Amino acid sequence: xxxxxxxxxxLGYDGKxxxxxxxxxxxxxxxxxxxxxxxxxxxxxxxxxxHLQPPMGGKxxxxxxxxxxxxxxxxQQTAWQQDxxxxxxxxxxxxxxxxxxxxxxxxxxxxALVAANLAKMGLTELQNRCYRELSGGQQxxxxxxxxxxATQKVLLLDEPVSGLxxxxxxxxxxxxxxxxxxxxxxxxxxxxxxxxxxxxxxxILHIGESIFFGTLDEYRQSEQGRRFAEADIADIAENGxxxxxx
Amino acid sequence: MTAVDQSxxxxxxxxxxxxxxxxxxxxxxxxxxxxxxxxxxLVLKRFSFIxxxxxxxxxxxxxxxxxxxxxxxxxxxLPATVCCAILLLVGGERAKIKGDAAIAMIxxxxxxxxYLLMNMFSTxxxxxxxVCSTLFGSTAILTLSxxxxxxxxxxxxxxxxxxxxxxxxxxAVTFDENFARAVGTRAGAYNLLIxxxxxxxxxxxxxxxxxxxxxxxxxxxxxxxxxxxxxFRAVTICxxxxxxxxxxxxxxxxxxxxxxxxxxxxxxxMAGFALFALLGRLLAR
Numbered sequence: 001x002x003x004x005x006x007x008x009x010x011l012g013y014d015g016k017x018x019x020x021x022x023x024x025x026x027x028x029x030x031x032x033x034x035x036x037x038x039x040x041x042x043x044x045x046x047x048x049x050x051h052l053q054p055p056m057g058g059k060x061x062x063x064x065x066x067x068x069x070x071x072x073x074x075x076q077q078t079a080w081q082q083d084x085x086x087x088x089x090x091x092x093x094x095x096x097x098x099x100x101x102x103x104x105x106x107x108x109x110x111x112a113l114v115a116a117n118l119a120k121m122g123l124t125e126l127q128n129r130c131y132r133e134l135s136g137g138q139q140x141x142x143x144x145x146x147x148x149x150a151t152q153k154v155l156l157l158d159e160p161v162s163g164l165x166x167x168x169x170x171x172x173x174x175x176x177x178x179x180x181x182x183x184x185x186x187x188x189x190x191x192x193x194x195x196x197x198x199x200x201x202x203x204i205l206h207i208g209e210s211i212f213f214g215t216l217d218e219y220r221q222s223e224q225g226r227r228f229a230e231a232d233i234a235d236i237a238e239n240g241x242x243x244x245x246x
Numbered sequence: 247m248t249a250v251d252q253s254x255x256x257x258x259x260x261x262x263x264x265x266x267x268x269x270x271x272x273x274x275x276x277x278x279x280x281x282x283x284x285x286x287x288l289v290l291k292r293f294s295f296i297x298x299x300x301x302x303x304x305x306x307x308x309x310x311x312x313x314x315x316x317x318x319x320x321x322x323x324l325p326a327t328v329c330c331a332i333l334l335l336v337g338g339e340r341a342k343i344k345g346d347a348a349i350a351m352i353x354x355x356x357x358x359x360x361y362l363l364m365n366m367f368s369t370x371x372x373x374x375x376x377v378c379s380t381l382f383g384s385t386a387i388l389t390l391s392x393x394x395x396x397x398x399x400x401x402x403x404x405x406x407x408x409x410x411x412x413x414x415x416x417x418a419v420t421f422d423e424n425f426a427r428a429v430g431t432r433a434g435a436y437n438l439l440i441x442x443x444x445x446x447x448x449x450x451x452x453x454x455x456x457x458x459x460x461x462x463x464x465x466x467x468x469x470x471x472x473x474x475x476x477x478f479r480a481v482t483i484c485x486x487x488x489x490x491x492x493x494x495x496x497x498x499x500x501x502x503x504x505x506x507x508x509x510x511x512x513x514x515x516m517a518g519f520a521l522f523a524l525l526g527r528l529l530a531r
Contacts, residue, residue: 050428069430075422084290084421087477094418098429104411130476150429 001063002027003154003186004049010057011044017056018044024205024213026154028064031180031187033197036207042190045207046158049188066154069098072147072185074157077139082132088142089127092118095149113149121145121175137168144175148185155179157189161196169193173200254502261501269395270507274493276402277454278463278511281447282489283409285468286481287420287440294465295346296334299353300448301460303330306356306363308380308452313367320397324449331445336438382456382508390453398453401446408443416440417478454493455508463489466515473519473526492518 002025009022019041026032034042047053049060050073062068072095095117096110106114118124121141126134131142140160147155160176161169177200179185191197197204204219206212212224219225261267288294307326311319330352364373390398409416418426419436427433451460467485475481496511503510 047424050424052424052427071428073425073428075424081421083472085286085472085476085478085481086417086421087479090417090478091421094414094421094426095429097415097418097426097431100414104414106414128477133476146425156428 003030003062003064003066004188005061005063006049006058007061008058009048009055009060011041011048012056013044013053015056019207019211020057022058022207022211024203026186026188026203028153028186029180029184029202031177031200031202032189032205033201033203034188034190034205034207035192035194035197040208042207043158046156046188046190049156064153070151070153072149072151072153072155074140074143074147074155074160076158076162077143084132086131087128088123088131088134089114089118091131091142092123092127092145092149095146098150110149117145117148120148135168136164137172140164140172141175148179152183152185154186154188157187159190159192161191161193176200257502258498266390267501269390269392271494271497273390273395273398273402274454274497274511275490276399277447277450278489278493279486280402280405280409281451281460281463282467282485283406283482284416284440284444284447285464285466285485285489286472286478287416288444288464289468289472290420293335293444294461295349296331297444297448297464298461299334299349300327300331300445301452301457302353302360303327303356304449304452305380305457306360308457309360309363312376313363320394320449323452324446327449328442328445331441331448332438335441335444336434380452380456381458382506394453398450401450405443405446405450408439412436412439413482421478455511459508459512462512462515463493466512466519467492470515470519470522473522474529488518488522489515 005025006022009019010017011019011022018039022045024032034045036042044053048055050071051068093106093110093114096106096113099110100106115124118127121144123138123141123145126138131139134142144155144160155176157176161172164172173196176187176189180187180200189197189201198216198220201216203215204212204225206219206224208224210224212219212222214222288297304323304327307323308319310326311322314322316322334349334352361377364377415426415431415436418431419433419440423433423437447464448460451463455463467489468481470488471481471484475484492514493511496514497507499505499514500507500510
């Protein structure tokens with residue numbers, strides 16, 4: 001049984017569909033990259049998977065004992081979060097909120113989980129520091145640690161490397177790949193970075209005018225895959241970016 | 247000890263003999279405490295103006311209550327303000343007229359209707375005095391009846407208890423509402439709770455500083471604490487302490503210098519903010 005399966009999903013908002021006939025599944029241990037042009041509905045798909053907005057048609061089923069509050073989410077950062085007075089620890093432990101119900105405090109088990117995830121992300125020494133004083137890469141690791149407190153099963157990442165420099169970007173991808181391989185966390189990631197998608201993902205969901213879903217190899221053979229990858233490689237060649245190194 | 251010091255102490259001791267001064271201090275401390283708690287959430291959620299808008303709603307409600315000759319106007323003002331708070335904060339996401347404009351409409355509308363009603367129906371001989379004292383608090387805190395003191399005490403205790411019980415949830419919803427929703431926190435319910443608590447605080451704070459100056463009581467402690475402290479817990483504790491200290495010194499200065507209580511407290515808040523801003527600059531170096 002798949003963790004998440006979507007059947008004939010229609011997405012959109014304000015009554016206007018932007019994406020129709022979407023079918024895909026995510027199994028434990030998968031690394032799914034969602035690629036597509038701007039405005040193709042990638043973020044809407046993620047919001048729908050998170051149940052932040054209802055699908056306009058079709059259905060999303062969760063299996064393998066996955067419940068709604070076991071989705072870890074790494075959102076794109078908003079500008080005002082940059083001046084929020086909060087320590088690293090306070091933010092990471094808010095990831096446990098889904099387990100708390102109405103209980104007003106965090107219990108021992110949750111505190112241990114927080115400590116473990118802080119250590120896993122290399123944040124133990126930064127835990128009392130102020131979030132807004134950290135570098136971009138450190139802030140992303142804080143949000144990743146928070147997402148891990150919410151789940152050990154599925155992570156949904158919305159452009160996790162936007163705004164990071166190339167070195168930190170590579171570190172971030174490595175961290176996500178490690179979580180996927182060693183801890184068996186399924187990853188669903190929205191990405192603009194074709195190079196990363198092609199080197200880390202196990203499955204690709206390409207949305208836009210035509211929809212493709214399949215394994216990485218199938219995608220390389222498909223028409224969308226070739227077109228998109230070529231465009232990206234041309235783009236890389238033009239900019240002389242370091243992404244080619246991967 | 248100089249003669250001035252002695253006369254200051256003598257004035258304060260003399261004032262302390264009157265129960266209404268002791269009530270004023272006790273209620274002032276409680277109101278200052280609870281109005282500062284949600285300040286951080288309001289400032290960070292970009293809701294600062296909602297406090298201002300709601301205070302005007304409360305003014306309109308007081309005008310209606312006085313026209314209707316209600317004996318305890320808080321019993322009417324409180325539910326009316328709570329309803330508007332829910333409309334603004336919770337309905338705001340779906341409404342056609344968004345954010346700022348909706349707040350401006352409701353707040354100016356209630357101000358106008360309030361003044362209109364007071365002028366048309368009031369039996370009082372001194373309408374402008376009434377209006378002025380509702381807007382700026384004047385001596386309201388010193389003229390509280392015993393039942394009002396009790397109501398203020400119970401409500402502010404309730405606000406503090408709710409804040410402590412839901413502290414982590416308020417943090418989660420304030421820092422990242424989408425994430426909180428995604429992990430199953432009922433963000434909508436907590437937004438509703440925040441809206442109701444804000445309305446209660448506004449109605450309470452009207453007694454202390456009057457309806458025009460309430461926002462100061464909500465915002466100054468939070469932004470002052472944010473200059474110096476960097477974790478949510480430290481900012482919350484500091485803004486509570488800041489607010490109480492400013493309210494107590496404001497009330498004492500008002501008694502000594504015979505100035506209006508509300509504006510004196512706000513002036514002390516401003517001075518405190520200047521001090522914290524300077525301190526923040528120095529610490530950042």
